[in-house]
Amino acid sequence: MATIVSLINMKGGVGKSTITVNLAWHFAAYYNWLMKILVVDLDPQFNASQYLFGVDRYEKILEDDNPTIWDIFEQFTVTPAGRSTIVDTYDTILKVASIRGGGEIDLIPSRLEMALSLKNPGQKARLLEKALQKVKNDYDLILIDCAPTESILTEAAYLASNYLLVPVRPEFLSTIGLPLLVNSMEDFRAQYDDHDLKLAGIVFNAISDYSPEEIRSREEVKKLAKKNGWYVFSAEIKYSRSYPKGAREGKPIFRTSYSRTDQAIRFRKFAEEFAERVNL
Numbered sequence: 001m002a003t004i005v006s007l008i009n010m011k012g013g014v015g016k017s018t019i020t021v022n023l024a025w026h027f028a029a030y031y032n033w034l035m036k037i038l039v040v041d042l043d044p045q046f047n048a049s050q051y052l053f054g055v056d057r058y059e060k061i062l063e064d065d066n067p068t069i070w071d072i073f074e075q076f077t078v079t080p081a082g083r084s085t086i087v088d089t090y091d092t093i094l095k096v097a098s099i100r101g102g103g104e105i106d107l108i109p110s111r112l113e114m115a116l117s118l119k120n121p122g123q124k125a126r127l128l129e130k131a132l133q134k135v136k137n138d139y140d141l142i143l144i145d146c147a148p149t150e151s152i153l154t155e156a157a158y159l160a161s162n163y164l165l166v167p168v169r170p171e172f173l174s175t176i177g178l179p180l181l182v183n184s185m186e187d188f189r190a191q192y193d194d195h196d197l198k199l200a201g202i203v204f205n206a207i208s209d210y211s212p213e214e215i216r217s218r219e220e221v222k223k224l225a226k227k228n229g230w231y232v233f234s235a236e237i238k239y240s241r242s243y244p245k246g247a248r249e250g251k252p253i254f255r256t257s258y259s260r261t262d263q264a265i266r267f268r269k270f271a272e273e274f275a276e277r278v279n280l
Helices: 016-029 047-053 055-063 069-074 114-119 127-133 152-160 178-191 211-228 242-249 261-277
Strands: 003-007 036-042 094-098 104-108 141-146 163-168 198-204
Touching (some): 016 047, 036 047, 036 069, 127 152, 141 152, 163 178, 178 211, 198 211, 198 261
Parallel strands (some): 003 141
């Protein structure tokens, strides 16, 4: 049965999609893992979907009217004709890659229309949880790439997940999303006290070694983390132009052309620490 982890921060631009995709590739493709991974793109900006499929293939998915995560959330919305459509989770899952030895990456893609679900939340919070319950025995790890806003999608991700992973960039206003996340998690736990949701930890992303600002930002984040009893990963993900290049090429850091080996090694160290935190 899969472990389900949501990557979340109420501040955008922290690298959630990049980390989600590279974690998926790491655990699916490295020889000592070769896991079956499902990525769920829960962000209306659909960055993870484009990263995994590439722009052209992603647009073809939309042209073919393939069911997406939006269809899961809208399946019980009554149409003007008085009908609602039931969506089979398996119909929304697309194959990204099959790795020799047994590793796999699948995706439930997102689309821009997901934003419309936020305008009509209704009773949709548990729809993602129910959808993933049907397929979780088929996977070792499910990664949910969340939108950087507090909404019905956040509640849905919490309900579906075992763990949360919080990427943070050590820069000015780096802690701006964390107090919102504290309040969000507290409100969720008060409402769903029977749901065991754990915080895997905070990971510093896009480290550039610009010492004055990064040192101060790290201190602010660690102070807040200590106050709330949050784990901070010792492994950090360094900034590299190979990450956006990999997004264009649809490849992880260890397969991106001309990527430096030390960048792949750094990410591997984080992935191994992550695996320990979520009991993979």
